[in-house]
Amino acid sequence: MTTHIPDADRTAWEQAGVRLDLDGELAVVTLCDPKRRNAQTPAMWRALAAIGRALPGTVRVALLQAEGSSFSAGLDRAMFTPEGIPGETGFLQLAASTDAELDEAIASYQEAFTWWRRADLVSVAAVQGHAVGAGFQLALACDLRVVAEDVQFAMKETSLGLVPDLTGTKPLTDLVGYARALEICATGRRVGAEEAVATGLANVAVPADELAAAARDLAAALLSAPRSAVIETKALLQGAGGRSYDQQRAAERQAQARRLRDLAGM
Structure with missing residues (x-):
């Protein structure tokens, strides 16, 4: 594996509970704190953000996975305590800002x-066990989800007197609709694999011991198509919800014109 990312950065990310492995056009991001069920902290969020900035431009697919029995049990509850997490600003302190x-x-x-x-890659989350609160929202941050x-x-935030604020409300509503999204968030109930697939939260569900292979197979399939065609298709689909039928037709024509000229070397 060849990469320009400094070892010091990789070490800092792993200490925060995240590991990055690069395999050609595939980036594998692993939550690697299974003893704590991959509970999330500001340090983990900084590591994830830094990884996003550090990815080489050659990366086409980002695969997000997690070690252990749980994808992520959500936010580290220490953030709510007066003691907080050493070196971090706790939520009680933030509330006073x-x-x-x-x-x-x-x-x-x-x-x-x-x-x-983002437009230049496709992301896949491989999710097992508990994906609660921030864990649910991290899975929703990806384009696609393969689940065990x-x-x-x-989504437990509302039950705690909070709201989901880590970008999860938009993709959740887009996937399952307003009424079901409201019910899931307001009740905090669990959504299992069968319902996740039926409602569009997940693309496919597989036995737990097949999750890693299924996610890798999907990543390989995504990498098999020409990159420019995937980027154009993703942009078309991402923008479809904000366009009228005729506007989408026009967007399709413009995208296809770019593809035809590119293929013709013009």
């Missing part, structure tokens, strides 16, 4: 979740 400071802090957390849907049959999605 100015509106601008609070907005800036939450925006910085969101950076860990935004890059997965034991998966349990849950």
Whole structure:
């Protein structure tokens, strides 16, 4: 494996609970703190955001996976305590900050979740066990989801008196519709594999011992098509919800014209 990413950065990311492996056009991002069920912290979010910025331009597919029995049990609850996490600003302290400071802090957390849907790559989450709160939202940050049959999605923020604020509300609503999204968030109930596939939250569910292979197979299939065609298709589909039928037709024509000229070397 050849990469320009400094070893010091990789070490810091792993200490925060995230590992990056590059395999040609595939980047594999692994949550690697299974003893804590991959509970998320600001340090983990900074690592994820830094990985997004550091990915080589040659990467076409990003695969997100997690070690252990749980994808991510959500936010480290220490963030809610007066003691907090050493070296981090706890939520009780954040609540006392100015509106601008609070907005800036939450925006910085969101950076860990935004890059997965950028135009130049396709992201796949391989999700097993519990994907709760921030864990659910991290899975939703990806374009596609392959889940184990034991998966349990849950959006617990509302039950704690909060709201989902790590970019999960938009993709959740796009996938399952407003009414079901509201019900899932407001009740905090668990969504299993069968419902996840039936409602579009997941592309496919497989036995837990087949999850890694199924995710790799999907990544390989995504890499088999020409990169420019995948990028154009992703852009068409991402923008479809905001266009009328005729506007989408026009967007298709424009995209196809670019592809034809590119293929013809013009």
